[in-house]
Amino acid sequence: MSGSIVQGFDQIASQRPSATALRWRATRWSFLELRRAIAAVVKSLDRIGCEPGASVALLVRNSPQYVALYYGVLAAGRVAVPLNAQERSSVLLRQIEHCQARLLIGSTDHPEWPALSTAAAEAGVRLLAISPREDDTALEQFERDLGAEGDDAELPVRNTADLASIIYTSGTTGRPKGVMLSHGNLAANANAIIRYLALTPADRGLCVLPFHFSYGNSVLHSHLLAGAELVLEDNFAYPHLTVQRIQDEGITGFPGVPSTFALLLARCNLGDYQLGSLRYLTQAGGSMPRPLIERLHAELPRVKLFIMYGQTEATARLTYLPPDKLESKMGSVGMAVPGIEIDVRFDGRSQPPGEIGEICARGPSIMLGYWNDERATAEVLRDGWLHTGDLGHRDDDGFFYIDGRSVDMIKVGAFRVSPQEIEEVIAGIAGVEEVCAAGMTDELLGQAVKVTIVRREGAELDERAIKAHCRQHLAAYKVPKQVEFVSVMPRTSSGKIQRFKLA
Amino acid sequence: MADALHDQIRTFILENYLFTTDQAALGVDDSLLGRGIVDSTGMLEIIFFIEEQLGVKVKDEEMVPDNLDSVNRIAAFVQSKRLAA
Numbered sequence A: 001m002s003g004s005i006v007q008g009f010d011q012i013a014s015q016r017p018s019a020t021a022l023r024w025r026a027t028r029w030s031f032l033e034l035r036r037a038i039a040a041v042v043k044s045l046d047r048i049g050c051e052p053g054a055s056v057a058l059l060v061r062n063s064p065q066y067v068a069l070y071y072g073v074l075a076a077g078r079v080a081v082p083l084n085a086q087e088r089s090s091v092l093l094r095q096i097e098h099c100q101a102r103l104l105i106g107s108t109d110h111p112e113w114p115a116l117s118t119a120a121a122e123a124g125v126r127l128l129a130i131s132p133r134e135d136d137t138a139l140e141q142f143e144r145d146l147g148a149e150g151d152d153a154e155l156p157v158r159n160t161a162d163l164a165s166i167i168y169t170s171g172t173t174g175r176p177k178g179v180m181l182s183h184g185n186l187a188a189n190a191n192a193i194i195r196y197l198a199l200t201p202a203d204r205g206l207c208v209l210p211f212h213f214s215y216g217n218s219v220l221h222s223h224l225l226a227g228a229e230l231v232l233e234d235n236f237a238y239p240h241l242t243v244q245r246i247q248d249e250g251i252t253g254f255p256g257v258p259s260t261f262a263l264l265l266a267r268c269n270l271g272d273y274q275l276g277s278l279r280y281l282t283q284a285g286g287s288m289p290r291p292l293i294e295r296l297h298a299e300l301p302r303v304k305l306f307i308m309y310g311q312t313e314a315t316a317r318l319t320y321l322p323p324d325k326l327e328s329k330m331g332s333v334g335m336a337v338p339g340i341e342i343d344v345r346f347d348g349r350s351q352p353p354g355e356i357g358e359i360c361a362r363g364p365s366i367m368l369g370y371w372n373d374e375r376a377t378a379e380v381l382r383d384g385w386l387h388t389g390d391l392g393h394r395d396d397d398g399f400f401y402i403d404g405r406s407v408d409m410i411k412v413g414a415f416r417v418s419p420q421e422i423e424e425v426i427a428g429i430a431g432v433e434e435v436c437a438a439g440m441t442d443e444l445l446g447q448a449v450k451v452t453i454v455r456r457e458g459a460e461l462d463e464r465a466i467k468a469h470c471r472q473h474l475a476a477y478k479v480p481k482q483v484e485f486v487s488v489m490p491r492t493s494s495g496k497i498q499r500f501k502l503a
Numbered sequence B: 001m002a003d004a005l006h007d008q009i010r011t012f013i014l015e016n017y018l019f020t021t022d023q024a025a026l027g028v029d030d031s032l033l034g035r036g037i038v039d040s041t042g043m044l045e046i047i048f049f050i051e052e053q054l055g056v057k058v059k060d061e062e063m064v065p066d067n068l069d070s071v072n073r074i075a076a077f078v079q080s081k082r083l084a085a
Helices: A005-015 A031-048 A064-075 A089-098 A113-122 A138-146 A183-197 A214-226 A239-248 A258-267 A290-299 A374-380 A419-427 A463-473 B004-018 B040-052 B071-084
Strands: A020-024 A027-030 A055-059 A079-082 A103-107 A126-130 A163-170 A176-182 A204-207 A229-232 A253-256 A280-283 A304-310 A317-321 A341-346 A357-362 A385-394 A400-405 A410-412 A415-417 A432-442 A446-455 A482-485
Touching: A005 A031, A005 A064, A005 A183, A005 A214, A020 A031, A020 A064, A027 A031, A027 A138, A031 A064, A031 A126, A031 A138, A055 A064, A055 A089, A055 A113, A064 A079, A064 A138, A064 A163, A064 A214, A089 A113, A089 A176, A103 A113, A113 A126, A126 A138, A163 A183, A163 A214, A163 A415, A176 A183, A183 A214, A183 A317, A204 A214, A204 A239, A214 A229, A214 A304, A239 A258, A253 A258, A258 A280, A258 A290, A258 B040, A290 A304, A341 A385, A374 A385, A410 A432, A415 A419, A419 A432, A419 A446, A419 A463, A463 A482, A463 B004, B004 B040, B004 B071, B040 B071
Parallel strands: A020 A229, A055 A079, A055 A103, A079 A163, A103 A126, A204 A229, A204 A253, A253 A280, A280 A304, A410 A446, A446 A482
Antiparallel strands: A020 A027, A163 A176, A304 A317, A341 A357, A357 A385, A385 A400, A410 A415, A432 A446
């Protein structure tokens, strides 16, 4: 199946109108109800006068309303820009301005909404506030908020090559970096995932991953396009409640990042639950330590564990390790997903098995480029390949392995964090002479942020002041876990700070 | 209600997640998840704090919002566990 993501959804909604598409708290929306909500968004955008092709920023947590807004923006021929719900308003405002959003749609109960909506309005961005209900009046309230009612007509058909969504990811320069994805990119990746996970309408996934993040986004699209049901969970703070839900609600699939599974195994005795419905687990968002993979596999031997690798620039998924190869190819991220070609390249040439090079990819899910940033686009999209910035190799059987990252980037949980972004924020504190951020090993998250600071003479700065400032200006996961004060930074002979020595 | 236990819990959260000594920055009934003060790993750290600093073992089935989502709830949970011990 090809085409656009909206078209794919519309076909499924016609085939399975009464089947449940989404569940969140006490809200349950069928495919037909979701389509009606999407149609209401399309009408509302036309009524508001937001012009076709304009960017629409979304500050809404995972919920059926978020899904309707995302698909509605796409169906209406506008560009959806899902904002990181954990981020601070100052960072989000920069993204809104960067993508030249004409409209900001936000949930009134979001803690950043008051500050962000005020600042966005001052910048000339129109606002639409919604109050997501979580019961059987959710659809009515949603239509009231939108000032439009949906109908059962087919959704507008969109060109697969058109820009559908911009997802912001951390850039190495600390500037906003918006990954542009087309309608065709989204559909191609979702369909590839459906194929290798063998998703069917009989599946019921449980999603704790945020949709603004490419992994969560791909879980959403692959379930909707497969006609499967997706159960939404707000957070993963109480792992045993999530496992209980997998048991009680007959969940068949559970996607997570390494820290999800680390938390699960740290606090739950999986043997105490009846998890017979669970068909598979997927893991992406950074490499999972081998002992954790082995423990997970040992505790749930009958559940298929898919180890995966990908990048927002490739929509989401690039490779997967077939579960039957988990033991024989331990440590590998597997093979290319359907439709994608992967190569290990160095100096413009493909590398033979065993040789390390840069992981490169091409195929229908590779992004259009970075929004309004031709230079950054040209750096990663060249010679017909997406250059991932990850170093790796392949073995004699064609299985790929990741050996490191060629550009400085800290991976906290599954989030990419730019050291420069942290450094810029800390450099703004009076009394900081010099600052360097690097990744430190963290048992649960894989990495956490560590900063090393040289104080100005006479400055009285302590760890708490640094962290408090970061907490004010950065998402919580970007706040340094460790702050070290030094008198001089280690440097190369050319004067460049040796970041690796500070990790 | 403010007592030594409440203060100890509140101080831990203020110091580790809000990086301040200003007690007014956190109400005793504020939802730790709802206000975005802690995430899933932060909640695990709070459980370690309860177990190691407050000396109360938290069973898997006790890891629920009713026991852990605010200063007051944590204090009530810890007190009830201490009484039952």
